Amino acid sequence: MFRFQDPRLEPVGRKVLAGERLSFEDGMVVATTFDLLGVGRLANFVREKLHGDITYYNVNRHLNPTNVCVASCALCAFAEKYGGSRGWTYSVEQAVEVAAADVDESVTELHIVGGLHPKLGVEYYEELFRALKARFPWIHIKALTMVELDFLSQRAKLPVEEVVLRLKEAGLDSCPGGGAEIFAPEVRAQICDHKTSGERWLEVARIVHSLGLKSNCTMLYGHVERPEHRVDHLIKLRELQDQTGGFQCFIPLAFHPAHTRLSHLPGPTGKLDLQTVALARLMLDNIPHIKAYWIMLGHKTAQVALHFGANDLDGTVVDERITYAAGGQAGKGMPRAELERLIREARRIPVERDTLYRPRVPIAGLPAVPREITLPTLPS
Numbered sequence: 001m002f003r004f005q006d007p008r009l010e011p012v013g014r015k016v017l018a019g020e021r022l023s024f025e026d027g028m029v030v031a032t033t034f035d036l037l038g039v040g041r042l043a044n045f046v047r048e049k050l051h052g053d054i055t056y057y058n059v060n061r062h063l064n065p066t067n068v069c070v071a072s073c074a075l076c077a078f079a080e081k082y083g084g085s086r087g088w089t090y091s092v093e094q095a096v097e098v099a100a101a102d103v104d105e106s107v108t109e110l111h112i113v114g115g116l117h118p119k120l121g122v123e124y125y126e127e128l129f130r131a132l133k134a135r136f137p138w139i140h141i142k143a144l145t146m147v148e149l150d151f152l153s154q155r156a157k158l159p160v161e162e163v164v165l166r167l168k169e170a171g172l173d174s175c176p177g178g179g180a181e182i183f184a185p186e187v188r189a190q191i192c193d194h195k196t197s198g199e200r201w202l203e204v205a206r207i208v209h210s211l212g213l214k215s216n217c218t219m220l221y222g223h224v225e226r227p228e229h230r231v232d233h234l235i236k237l238r239e240l241q242d243q244t245g246g247f248q249c250f251i252p253l254a255f256h257p258a259h260t261r262l263s264h265l266p267g268p269t270g271k272l273d274l275q276t277v278a279l280a281r282l283m284l285d286n287i288p289h290i291k292a293y294w295i296m297l298g299h300k301t302a303q304v305a306l307h308f309g310a311n312d313l314d315g316t317v318v319d320e321r322i323t324y325a326a327g328g329q330a331g332k333g334m335p336r337a338e339l340e341r342l343i344r345e346a347r348r349i350p351v352e353r354d355t356l357y358r359p360r361v362p363i364a365g366l367p368a369v370p371r372e373i374t375l376p377t378l379p380s
Contacts, residue, residue, distance in 0.1 A: 043309030069115030177216030209246025222268025281309025
């Protein structure tokens, strides 16, 4: 056991070292303590117990078929109303050609999300997925958040189960985790009142998992939510994971306020970024991977997050537009060599993965994940 600057962390630390599940009250201590280094060491202990020094990344490309959206979320700078001057909607042929500009056989994943377009139904995405698979037969299609699936279901007046099965038959391989935001209704009422409820998001995820598809999960933080909302959100994800086992990775999403209706907010601090990554690793004991999403965190904070519980740096992320629209600077992506440099510079071992976290090359020769870790003590 090592010492903490905040004595409230001592019983939490004992539970972590013993492999016991943290309670809501424990999560509140982690979420509110001033002892950032203390929670970082605890989260790093769990991270290294699970993954050693390995840090995953993949070679992927983002594709946003449309930014036209019937919702008008206060948190969003990406969407445009139907008929608006900033809107775009690709035909299937255009979307394939946009993807083709950056896809070769090194790219293993297409990450496809967009707006809730009133004119694009299930048939459009079926045709799109089939066309992408025909052009790039090796590609993994990770597409459509729980919010988008729910919208397609409502628009078509079909059960979500039928929509997902049709899309799976057309080529859908897994789903991203966006749209979860914060599950608490009082927060959603302020930031995304026109969007699928938190309860419904969880139910759609349950359906997706029951039909054999994996997904990711997310939480948007650093806006109007409070620590108790973040802890509650993570516990709800953990409870669903206990039942389905379908979440592969959790991605904390740092809110970017520029060009949104919440632009008066300052956005998250670096301390909150790292504390949220650590909180996620400590609370989500049944979700294997925690991502330091460099698109939102920035390169330097993402590197530090690899010692605060994160074991994944996302990927090359070519043509990301959602964060870019809110003031992010990462729209052109990052070369594989630069990703590997950032990981090595953080004293971690880069491993390229596919979407399902299978290493692209054997990991022979890499050190085994340590079973016993000696924790340094903090000065008292």
